Amino acid sequence: MTDAVVSDRAVPVYQTAEFERRLRRRYAAEKRFRLYGIAAIGLALGMLAVLLGSVVAKGYTAFWQHELRLEVFFDPAEIDPQGTRDPAVLAQANYNTLARNALQSVLTDAGSRDARRAAGDLLSVGAAFELGRMVMDDPSLIGTRRVVSLPVSDEVDQLLKGNVSRALPEADRQITDRQLAWIEQLEAKGDLVSRFNTRLFTNGDSREPELAGLKAGLLGSMLTLFVTLVLAVPVGIAAAVYLEEFAPKNRLTDLIEVNINNLAAVPSIVFGLLGLAVFLNFFGMPRSAPLVGGVVLALLVLPTIIIAGRASLKAVPPSIREAALGIGASRLQVVTHHVLPLAMPGIMTGVIIGMAHALGETAPLLMIGMVAFIVDAPSGFTDAATMLPVQIFMWADSPERAFTERTSAAIMVLLGFLIAMNALAVILRKRFERRW
Amino acid sequence: MVAQTQIQARADARPQGGVAPAVKMEARGVKVFYGAKQALKGIDLDVRDRQVTALIGPSGCGKSTFLRCLNRMNDTIDIARVEGLMTLDGQDIYDRSIDVVQLRARVGMVFQKPNPFPKSIYDNVSYGPKIHGLAAGKDEMDEVVEKSLQRAGLWNEVKDRLREPGTGLSGGQQQRLCIARAIAVSPEVILMDEPCSALDPIATAHIEELIDELRANYTIVIVTHNMQQAARVSQRTAFFHLGEMVEVGDTEEIFTNPHDERTQGYITGRYG
Incomplete structure (x- = not known):
């Protein structure tokens, strides 16, 4: 009996079957854990790919728009019968007629009154405006014949892009059989061309999808974010530096810290209500203005910037502070010469997270009137404006088929804006980064 | 050139050799509290001009705390409270009229771990x-x-x-860079908090030689755990134990003929 125990012990403990089993279990657990990690990353990447893929697949066509090449006679009798060339007269002229005359001359059976109207409907409402603008810019066009490119209506564009099937029965589509025949006639002649859709970037919002653009939203976003940046960054950094480096550690500062952390979790619409009550109703600031939007978003992102700023200030090794204090630097010099430059990359990360958050925010803007139909791009901080996410929201709500692809395109533009902003921040951060 | 003469002028202004070495800094009844905990229980100590004073004692005995009182680095710790009198050239350094920033320029400090700024050697x-x-x-x-x-x-x-980062130097070089950084502001006193504890023997020997040379121009107070080091570099040694200063005297005397039993126990390695 005793012998058996002794001989058992003589076998090296780490070579027994029990230990091998344990070792195998440990290896298996480690392998499993790695697999979980890879699976989690794969899942996240997969979701992202599906999301981006569907947005791009739906939206990329919106960057192209079909135009009709048409030889237009700028008829003096129609535009300026008196020959005064008075801009007021030129602005009043009926350019629709010019377009319809031109269409009538290239299409078969387009002579009757209702046929002329149906043919005219192939073109966008904006076509007449564009002809008018050409004449206003250059009155010498009057009396000449020119081949011009005019935008087609959104229904025609959708049909040409294949988003609406030509095989549908006439009652189920907005293009009549007669119009379809004309379209095929023009296609055969090669007069329907697909061009890069510059109107998407140069126009404001419109009820007509083919004319609707993001300029107002883009400019509104830029103006609003500028206000947010100018307000939130200095205030946020100053607050973080004061709380971390100068404030005494007592009940009051603890309370402030807890409140800042809680503020970061307040639903954004509450900030919108605050903006409505304080800035619009109490201070009487203008409705729908980037100024107010910027202030509200600055309040929204302040906690994020303060929290990130404090964390990165805390991460600066205390030995650097001691070194500077030890050779007689004042506390302010310690902060501005040493601690802040070293904390800057982390602070920049906080700022960019905050700004990205602000860029994508919609709910608080709802309360201060920035969910608005804005045709003219804002030219100042107090003009009525909207922002990109709001523009996306409104387009997504529009019934026209063509707005579906434009919504996705607007999302792509928003993401592009975001990536550009992040890239800028990364470049700035690299410049500030130092090793120690 | 002007700066050089400034350094020179200050060195000349000090008493040379003299009968009894002048007292540069003086501590009388210095008590330090960290919150409710008392770290120093009334220290009386004279730091003599242009000598190296070593502070020895077991960990947690308060020698670093005392050192940090000499240039008011304890001010940066919120819960620290200092009582008693502490002077530099006869002037109370805890007086309201004293500017702490200026004081730290006059009483420089070198820390335990080399801490160069993440900047170039020159900028450091x-x-x-x-x-x-x-x-x-x-x-x-x-x-x-x-x-x-x-x-x-x-x-x-x-x-x-000189334009390369100071953090790229070896540990010993970094510590000498920190000493150069402290010297550059022409301090009168240099405090060293275990300056060699993170260094290898060769770098340590380097620093010790340096301390010996610096003694000609600066008053030095050094905290060390290494008793041989204290014996090698200092002229006076103070032994701290449990927040009290047990004994102070000429280094030779402390190491050969200590009066207190605790000192004897510590330097012979019975505890510590």
Whole structure:
């Protein structure tokens, strides 16, 4: 009996079957854990790919728009019968007629009154405006014949892009059989061309999808974010530096810290209500203005910037502070010469997270009137404006088929804006980064 | 050139040799509390001009705390409270009229772990003179930097790479850079908190030689755990134990003929 125990012990403990089993279990657990990690990353990447893929697949066509090449006679009798060339007269002229005359001359059976109207409907409402603008810019066009490119209506564009099937029965589509025949006639002649859709970037919002653009939203976003940046960054950094480096550690500062952390979790619409009550109703600031939007978003992102700023200030090794204090630097010099430059990359990360958050925010803007139909791009901080996410929201709500692809395109533009902003921040951060 | 003469002038202004060495800093009944905990229980100690005073004692005995009182680094700790009298050239350094920033320029400090700024070697040394306005123009600053690095015995090793980061140097070089940085603001007293504890024996020997040379121009207070080091570099030694100063005297006497039993126990290695 005793012998058996002794001989058992003589076998090296780490070579027994029990230990091998344990070792195998440990290896298996480690392998499993790695697999979980890879699976989690794969899942996240997969979701992202599906999301981006569907947005791009739906939206990329919106960057192209079909135009009709048409030889237009700028008829003096129609535009300026008196020959005064008075801009007021030129602005009043009926350019629709010019377009319809031109269409009538290239299409078969387009002579009757209702046929002329149906043919005219192939073109966008904006076509007449564009002809008018050409004449206003250059009155010498009057009396000449020119081949011009005019935008087609959104229904025609959708049909040409294949988003609406030509095989549908006439009652189920907005293009009549007669119009379809004309379209095929023009296609055969090669007069329907697909061009890069510059109107998407140069126009404001419109009820007509083919004319609707993001300029107002883009400019509104830029103006609003500028206000947010100018307000939130200095205030946020100053607050973080004061709380971390100068404030005494007592009940009051603890309370402030807890409140800042809680503020970061307040639903954004509450900030919108605050903006409505304080800035619009109490201070009487203008409705729908980037100024107010910027202030509200600055309040929204302040906690994020303060929290990130404090964390990165805390991460600066205390030995650097001691070194500077030890050779007689004042506390302010310690902060501005040493601690802040070293904390800057982390602070920049906080700022960019905050700004990205602000860029994508919609709910608080709802309360201060920035969910608005804005045709003219804002030219100042107090003009009525909207922002990109709001523009996306409104387009997504529009019934026209063509707005579906434009919504996705607007999302792509928003993401592009975001990536550009992040890239800028990364470049700035690299410049500030130092090793120690 | 002007900066050099400044350094020179200050050195000349001090009493040379004399009968009894003048007292540079004086502590009387210094007590320090960290919150409710008392770290120092009434320390009386004289730091003599242009001598090396070593503070020895087991961990947690309060020697670093005492050292940090000498340039008011304890002010930066919220819960620390200092009582008692502490003077520099007879002037109370805890007096309201004393500017703590100026005091720290006069009483420089070298820390346990080398802590160069993440900047170039040149910027590390020039930072102090720059914020105190000790050098007018680039030429003067170059000279201050060169002189400080020479005194710290680092010049020959780094003169060709002054623009490289100070953090790229070896541990011993970094510590000498920190000493050069402290010297650059022309302090009167240099406090060293275990300056060699993170260094290898060769780098340590380097620093010890340097301390011996610096003694000619500066008053030095050094905290060390290494008793041989205390014996090698210091003229006076103070033994701290549990927040009290047990004994102070000439180094030779402390190490050969200590009066207190605790001192004897510590230096012979019975505890500590």
